[in-house]
Structures are given as C-alpha cells and as structure tokens.
Amino acid sequence: MTKSANKLVIFSDIDVEKALKNAVKKPRPDIISELRESALKGRGGAGFPTSVKWNLAASAQGERKFVICNADEGEPGTFKDRVLLTDYAEQLIAGMILSGYVVGAKEGIIYLRAEYTYLKHDLEATIEKMRGKKLLGKNAAGKEGFEFDVHIHMGSGAYICGEETALIESLEGHRGEPRNRPPFPVTVGYLGCPTSVNNVETFITALHVVEKGAKWFKTFGTEKSTGTKLFSVSGDCEKPGVYELPMGITIQKLLETVDGTGAKAVQVGGASGICVPAKDFEKALAFEGVATGGSIIVFGQHRDMLEVAINFMEFFCEESCGQCTPCRLGTETLLEGLDLLSEGKCSLKYLRELTSLGETMQVSSKCGLGQSAPNAFLSIIENFKSEIFDTRCSCR
Amino acid sequence: MLASERDQLKSEIIKMAKKHDHHRSGLIPVLQHVQNVSRHISPEAMQDIAEAFKIHPVEVHGVVSFYSFLSTEKKGKFVVRLCRTITCDMAGNEAVGNQLENELGIEFGETTSDGMFTLEFTNCLGMCDQGPAMLVNDDIHTKVTPEKVADIIDGYKNRFGAHVTTGEHS
Ligand SMILES: Cc1cc2nc3c(=O)[nH]c(=O)nc-3n(C[C@H](O)[C@H](O)[C@H](O)COP(=O)(O)O)c2cc1C
Numbered sequence: 001m002t003k004s005a006n007k008l009v010i011f012s013d014i015d016v017e018k019a020l021k022n023a024v025k026k027p028r029p030d031i032i033s034e035l036r037e038s039a040l041k042g043r044g045g046a047g048f049p050t051s052v053k054w055n056l057a058a059s060a061q062g063e064r065k066f067v068i069c070n071a072d073e074g075e076p077g078t079f080k081d082r083v084l085l086t087d088y089a090e091q092l093i094a095g096m097i098l099s100g101y102v103v104g105a106k107e108g109i110i111y112l113r114a115e116y117t118y119l120k121h122d123l124e125a126t127i128e129k130m131r132g133k134k135l136l137g138k139n140a141a142g143k144e145g146f147e148f149d150v151h152i153h154m155g156s157g158a159y160i161c162g163e164e165t166a167l168i169e170s171l172e173g174h175r176g177e178p179r180n181r182p183p184f185p186v187t188v189g190y191l192g193c194p195t196s197v198n199n200v201e202t203f204i205t206a207l208h209v210v211e212k213g214a215k216w217f218k219t220f221g222t223e224k225s226t227g228t229k230l231f232s233v234s235g236d237c238e239k240p241g242v243y244e245l246p247m248g249i250t251i252q253k254l255l256e257t258v259d260g261t262g263a264k265a266v267q268v269g270g271a272s273g274i275c276v277p278a279k280d281f282e283k284a285l286a287f288e289g290v291a292t293g294g295s296i297i298v299f300g301q302h303r304d305m306l307e308v309a310i311n312f313m314e315f316f317c318e319e320s321c322g323q324c325t326p327c328r329l330g331t332e333t334l335l336e337g338l339d340l341l342s343e344g345k346c347s348l349k350y351l352r353e354l355t356s357l358g359e360t361m362q363v364s365s366k367c368g369l370g371q372s373a374p375n376a377f378l379s380i381i382e383n384f385k386s387e388i389f390d391t392r393c394s395c396r
Numbered sequence: 397m398l399a400s401e402r403d404q405l406k407s408e409i410i411k412m413a414k415k416h417d418h419h420r421s422g423l424i425p426v427l428q429h430v431q432n433v434s435r436h437i438s439p440e441a442m443q444d445i446a447e448a449f450k451i452h453p454v455e456v457h458g459v460v461s462f463y464s465f466l467s468t469e470k471k472g473k474f475v476v477r478l479c480r481t482i483t484c485d486m487a488g489n490e491a492v493g494n495q496l497e498n499e500l501g502i503e504f505g506e507t508t509s510d511g512m513f514t515l516e517f518t519n520c521l522g523m524c525d526q527g528p529a530m531l532v533n534d535d536i537h538t539k540v541t542p543e544k545v546a547d548i549i550d551g552y553k554n555r556f557g558a559h560v561t562t563g564e565h566s
C-alpha cells in the first residue's frame with residue numbers, strides 16, 4: 001500500500017504514552033477548550049465538532065457512560081481506518097482513553113466490522129499491552145481515580161451499522177435500524193446511557209491536537225476546515241493508497257499527488273458522496289467545499305458512468321435497512337430507472353420524475369443512508385446525461 | 397444435527413448467555429459463535445438462544461436475517477466473499493468471479509455439494525487500492541487474478557484435509 005510521505009498531523013510522530021499522561025494531568029475543561037480552539041470536526045463523514053460532542057457527553061447526567069469507536073468503515077472506497085487500526089492502534093486506544101477521561105466514561109467499545117475480523121487479534125494484543133503499561137484499567141494513564149478499559153465488539157456485516165444509532169441498536173442485540181434523533185446518543189445512547197461515538201481518525205487526531213496544540217493544528221487546512229484529512233484513494237490512478245493531505249486541497253492537486261491526472265470524474269465520499277466531473281476539479285475538498293469522509297475514487301476517460309451509478313444504487317438497495325419508505329422503495333425505483341437508461345428505454349420525462357424522486361428521498365428519508373443514496377445518481381445524471389443518452393439510445 | 401451436537405451447542409449458548417448476564421447485548425456475540433461453530437443458525441439453535449435470553453424466537457430470527465454474516469442456511473466450511481464494489485469491478489473482479497465459479501463448479505449464492513465452499517458477493521472490503529479483493533472466512537486476499545484463484549482454493553482444500561477439525565473457524 002502507498003502511504004503518503006507526508007507526516008503532517010495524523011502520521012506525525014508522537015510519544016503516545018507521554019502524550020496521554022500529559023493530557024490527563026490537564027483539567028477537563030482545558031482539553032475541551034483546546035479542542036474547541038482547534039475547530040476539529042468529526043472525520044467519519046458528518047463533520048460534527050468534536051469539542052461539542054465531548055462537552056455534551058461530559059455534561060450529560062448518568063452513572064454509566066460509554067465511549068465508542070466507530071470502526072465499521074463500510075463506505076465504498078474507504079480504507080483509511082483499516083490502515084489506522086493496523087498501524088496506529090495504540091494511538092487510537094489512547095485517543096479513546098482521552099475521550100473517556102474528558103466525558104467521564106469508564107467503558108470504551110470498538111465496534112469493528114466483520115470484514116476486518118483479521119485485525120482483531122492484533123488489536124486485542126495492543127489493548128493487553130496497554131493494560132500491562134497501566135494506561136488502561138484502574139488509575140488509567142497514571143491518573144488517580146480514573147478508570148477506563150476497552151473491549152472489541154464485532155459487527156456482523158451491515159453497512160447501516162456505521163450510522164451511530166444503528167450501531168448502538170446493534171450493540172444492544174437488535175437489528176441495525178437507526179433510531180429517531182433526538183434524543184442523541186450523547187444523552188441517551190448505549191443501554192440508555194450517555195454515549196460519545198467517534199470515528200477512528202477523530203480519536204487519533206484529537207490526541208495529536210491535545211498534545212501539540214490547537215495553534216499548530218490550525219497551521220494546516222482552511223479556516224472552516226482545520227487540520228489534515230486522510231484520503232483513501234483508489235481507481236484509475238498510478239498511486240492508490242492512503243494519503244494525509246491538508247483540508248481544502250483541490251481535487252486537481254490531489255490527482256497530481258496520486259498520478260491520476262486526466263481523469264474524467266472523481267467520486268468524492270464513496271457511494272453516498274457525489275460525482276465531480278473534470279470541469280470542477282478546482283473545487284476544494286473541505287467541509288465548505290466538497291465534504292468527504294475521505295473516499296476518493298478516480299474514473300479514467302474510458303469509464304462508463306452509468307455503470308458506476310448502477311453499482312452504487314445496487315449497493316444501497318441491498319444495504320437499506322428497510323425501515324422507512326422513501327429509502328426502501330426509492331432506491332429500488334432509482335435502480336430500475338438506471339436499468340431502463342442502460343437499455344436505452346428511459347424517456348426524458350421519466351428521468352425528470354426520477355430526479356425529483358431522488359430529491360424527495362434526500363429530504364424525507366429517516367437517516368443519512370436514504371438521504372445520501374440519491375447523491376451519486378443525481379450528480380451522474382446531471383453531469384453525464386448526454387454521454388448516457390448518446391451511448392445508449394443510438395444503438396437501438 | 398445430532399441430538400448430542402445440539403446438547404453440546406445448547407450448553408455453550410447457555411454458558412455464553414450467562415457470561416452476558418442474559419442481557420440482550422450478548423445476543424449477537426452468541427449468534428456469531430453459533431454461526432462459526434455450525435456454519436448457520438438452525439431453528440433449534442434459535443429456540444435455544446431465545447430461551448437463554450428469554451425472548452421470542454421470532455426476535456432472534458429477525459436479528460439473524462438482518463446481518464449478512466449470519467445465516468439460517470448452512471454455509472460451506474469456507475465462505476468465499478468476492479468484493480463487488482466499483483473499484484474491485486474496475487480492477488477486474490468479473491474475471492475472478494468467473495474463475496471462482498469454474499474452479500468450484502458452482503454459481504454465486506451456492507455451496508459445493510461436499511459442503512466445503514460457499515461462493516458469495518460482498519460489499520466493500522476496504523481493500524480498494526489492492527483490488528480485486530476477496531475474503532475466505534476471515535482471511536483477506538488482494539490483487540486476486542483468475543490464475544491465482546485455483547491456488548487459493550487449493551490452499552483451503554488442503555488445509556481442510558490436513559488439520560482443520562469440524563467446527564473450527566480458521
Ligand atoms: C449510513 C451511514 C454509515 C456510516 N458509516 C460510518 C462509518 O463506517 N464510520 C464512521 O466513523 N462513521 C460512519 N457514519 C457516521 C456516524 O453516524 C457518526 O456520525 C460518526 O461515527 C461520528 O464520528 P465523528 O464525529 O468522529 O465523525 C455513518 C453514517 C451513516 C448515515
């Protein structure tokens with residue numbers, strides 16, 4: 001695997017044990033204000049400010065609280081968490097301990113997707129090693145009276161369980177069906193207790209921020225999207241792999257870095273993201289630009305974009321939990337529409353209806369899956385309509 | 397399933413449920429164990445599990461049917477899951493899929509008659525930079541080519557003959 005030579009934040013050197021011990025010496029509000037100052041936002045896709053989440057969980061009332069690491073990484077084209085879980089497990093667990101200290105939780109859970117079962121053994125060994133160093137357990141990280149431990153819970157193969165309330169349902173032994181929000185997990189989460197859920201990358205980034213300071217962190221990225229981001233790059237480029245790059249980098253710059261210039265389009269954010277055509281490659285990858293959990297799939301000139309749209313829609317048809325109608329039926333209807341297009345049998349009038357159905361799904365679906373399922377469809381139709389019609393209709 | 401096997405499994409279920417204080421949060425770990433041991437979750441096992449957690453068997457079935465790594469149908473000793481996400485598609489998973497069908501003599505969704513292999517598609521395996529990717533039970537294989545398929549499959553066949561005992565999950 002290619003890993004970027006850049007060692008900016010996440011891949012930069014850190015003495016994990018020292019960083020953690022330093023951190024737990026600080027008063028909790030100081031850590032929260034450092035995180036607030038850094039403007040770190042969650043790296044799992046939704047971009048919720050980490051300081052706000054930790055603060056809400058910290059001030060929530062509850063005898064028992066939980067810190068959960070979302071290691072369900074199922075978004076097509078994303079694999080940066082796998083790299084972190086493999087090579088940076090100690091930093092991840094330290095980040096969870098830090099979070100446990102701030103929110104006042106004793107228990108940490110890593111929800112690891114079933115597809116990554118092969119990582120479990122080494123992760124457990126790292127946890128055990130950290131217990132041995134007394135970073136976990138009673139008086140964790142040398143802090144009197146602070147107790148924290150971590151265990152791994154295996155997923156069972158369901159993309160929707162990456163959505164945090166579905167994840168919690170799954171942990172509780174149910175079907176992974178998203179809950180209504182509010183209440184949010186920070187107040188009513190796992191077993192009804194305040195629960196703070198973060199992405200793998202967020203925990204690691206937070207550890208670096210608290211050790212090295214918000215000021216340093218903000219030297220990377222843009223004003224609204226501070227710091228760096230891991231990008232999982234795949235598809236038609238010479239150097240696929242995981243790259244740490246400053247937030248706000250343009251798609252063009254990223255393509256130059258991975259030797260993928262000359263591409264026809266780039267899918268940003270996986271199946272639930274959007275398809276960006278070459279004319280928009282000057283757009284920035286940032287919360288204020290094209291937002292992403294880090295999945296970048298490069299499509300060369302020879303790729304058939306309709307095939308891409310079909311592949312993604314099949315994914316959503318299969319992974320929809322089926323709980324609400326716009327998503328359950330909408331994904332099926334859009335897929336049928338794509339098949340019609342593929343056979344050269346879709347009228348423009350019907351395509352307009354499908355587009356409006358997609359827009360309805362975006363606003364009326366219960367959770368992020370249904371809300372984002374039409375994104376790829378809509379952006380591919382918008383940008384490649386003439387290509388699709390030219391190649392399909394003329395042959396019949 | 398032999399009566400003695402069911403008793404054996406039932407006692408494991410009871411033991412595991414107890415470890416979780418019979419709390420429902422232990423349900424999926426128990427289901428995962430049963431799936432590993434008997435390659436599916438039979439109606440009898442669902443009964444036993446429901447009893448152990450004091451819930452209705454329908455509840456258990458609802459959970460089993462939700463997750464793609466749990467099944468009511470008996471799977472092969474080795475479950476081959478080929479990634480069908482667009483990146484693996486672009487890297488040539490179709491040829492790999494064809495070759496898997498040829499080597500195993502079955503189609504996707506089927507299990508070989510000797511109960512050794514089940515062939516399935518799966519969604520993103522998180523190996524998009526090294527596709528085509530596939531899982532065989534818990535092992536990941538990357539940059540799979542049609543030529544490599546036979547060797548990979550043989551590797552598991554031989555492992556079975558040599559030292560894998562029934563129920564062990566590699
Ligand atoms: C369908 C769906 C799938 C998701 N999958 C993941 C995932 O695999 N990993 C992840 O960290 N967040 C995922 N999320 C986002 C989580 O719900 C949640 O926002 C995130 O874990 C919070 O962590 P963060 O604030 O550190 O980003 C998903 C959301 C949706 C709607």
Ligand code: SF4
Pocket residue numbers: 160177178319320321322323324325327328365366367368369370371
């Ligand atoms: S939007 Fe889709 S995945 Fe989300 S709750 Fe509705 S049916 Fe389930």
